Amino acid sequence: MATIKDVAKHAGVSVASVSRYMNKNGYVKKETGEKIEQAIRDLNYVPNEVARSLFQKKSKLVGVLLPDITNPYFPLLAKGIEEELNRQGFMMLLANTSDSEENLQNYLTTFIQNNVSGVITTLPVSHVPKNIKMIGVDRAYEGDFIKILADDYQGGKLIGQEILQTTYRNVLIVTSNLLMPSVNLRYQGLVDVLDKHAITHTTLQSQSFNVDRTDETVASIFKNYSAYDTIVASNDYLALKIMQYAHEHGMNIPDDIQVVGYDGIPYAEMFYPSLATVKQPIYQIGQEAAKRMSKLLNNNKDELPKTTILPVTFQKGKSLRYF
Amino acid sequence: MATIKDVAKHAGVSVASVSRYMNKNGYVKKETGEKIEQAIRDLNYVPNEVARSLFQKKSKLVGVLLPDITNPYFPLLAKGIEEELNRQGFMMLLANTSDSEENLQNYLTTFIQNNVSGVITTLPVSHVPKNIKMIGVDRAYEGDFIKILADDYQGGKLIGQEILQTTYRNVLIVTSNLLMPSVNLRYQGLVDVLDKHAITHTTLQSQSFNVDRTDETVASIFKNYSAYDTIVASNDYLALKIMQYAHEHGMNIPDDIQVVGYDGIPYAEMFYPSLATVKQPIYQIGQEAAKRMSKLLNNNKDELPKTTILPVTFQKGKSLRYF
DNA sequence: TTGTACGCGTTATCAC
């Protein structure tokens, strides 16, 4: 690997001139520039980001914290982040915490050790050094940083309004941790609509979003809540698992049980019957988060609001019994 | 952020001693060690990986090249890689090339600029500096480096043998680029079985694995190949899309059309009807690749064979018409 | 307009 010194020697100038030329700051005579240009090509020189990062105390690296990459919601988010980051000249360091707080902390220090300039997180994090720019997404409701969120309360409402148009009898709401604001808002939106129309409902709070534990949740639903004919799942993956279980046990969807999901992952509409769900602008959230991050890092003072809320829509599906 | 100098000063020793203590090489008296330990805790010092990387000309970073993170095959692979890498003290830099050769090259230089010690690639790459350790996976058949692959030829054969047990009439093989060895091997395995039993078949070579273009492929299948009742899809995502299309157009699976996929993504068995497919040990491939990488990087001379081939299995499904 | 010299935080060499 050629270094800046090699280039300088090859071009017969000093390293300072090469550096100035490359970063387009300071003066450099035209013909000197051309000599440098030539040398760079000859040696196909690429600046060493590590040295740069060491000196500048910041890098082109942006860390991304996800709870579970196996849940199809997150790859799509990651893609949105990655493509936009890439466009802006940054690189994504991806960390998958597997829903473990310990992993999260470890990754965070690894991020710091590697001099990331920013972190986009889907999870609540505490104790972030303030030279690191943070942007929160999805579940990262807490913390004093910019957030790009979907309209969770509205999402819950949409589900409620949709259920009103179906031949519901007993409504079971399967939710994850209600202490998480995003989860809670969806729940509130839904419950507000149901209560307003005096629809009784039962709530089952399952432990975790984690894909590996979904099977337990599903089994417990069918074992302990067999009287329910309408299931509101906390996410599409769970909803699809419920539908699979129902199929395997000879139940018909939506005739015996109707199901509605949340997220709008690509598989929702591919299923048979297609899954009714709330479509979150997943890719856009990622993209928007990355855009804001690059603004932050370029010190373009960001006049935009601290919290951006993107709209959600209801995606109709054959998993509901409309009358 | 506290530096090694701060620690040294705080402990009343020299930076050299702190470094020796941290890396557990060279001598350091017990009580000196304790003073250092204390200082580290007081300042909660974490060594700066960037400086370390600059000096050592290598880092704890491993780059991973994927063609398309939206295809559920890859997140699972990435998870296998990431969890194992993490266990070994490395960090994953994830790059999603979106099937573009230009992106691939850019990412590769970014990897180099950031001093990655190794690259795990799912794609054929050329011109890799030889101080970077490479491991190939999935489509990375070419290149002189260690490879962890699934038994593609066997996978093709399994499909052929399975079709023999069904009431097939006209077999359409939808394949992607046959110039890719993995694709070609699968194709050969399948065709060898079909030919041996004198089963006629037609081949449709579609342009790309890319998820975004799948819809075009599906439309073209139903438009131009409507006479076929047995479709062998090049991957599960395509297979599921075909099933979706069939459902939406009033066809029954497997009565009107039987479909078989390839990969064994988690959604295959969740679908209704469940998708018959060849199950690749996706997570294990990632895990194995990461293990080999960490061996390589720790200079444990790797006695293992250059190419490891992991077995595949057939996963039965209701998308086939068994007689 | 250009070059010299220093510092970023770490490790390794060598002298004490």
Next chain:
DNA sequence: GTGATAACGCGTACAA
């Protein structure tokens, strides 16, 4: 056992 000190590759005062 320990402590100076020279690298690693880059950017930038400051001097020329």
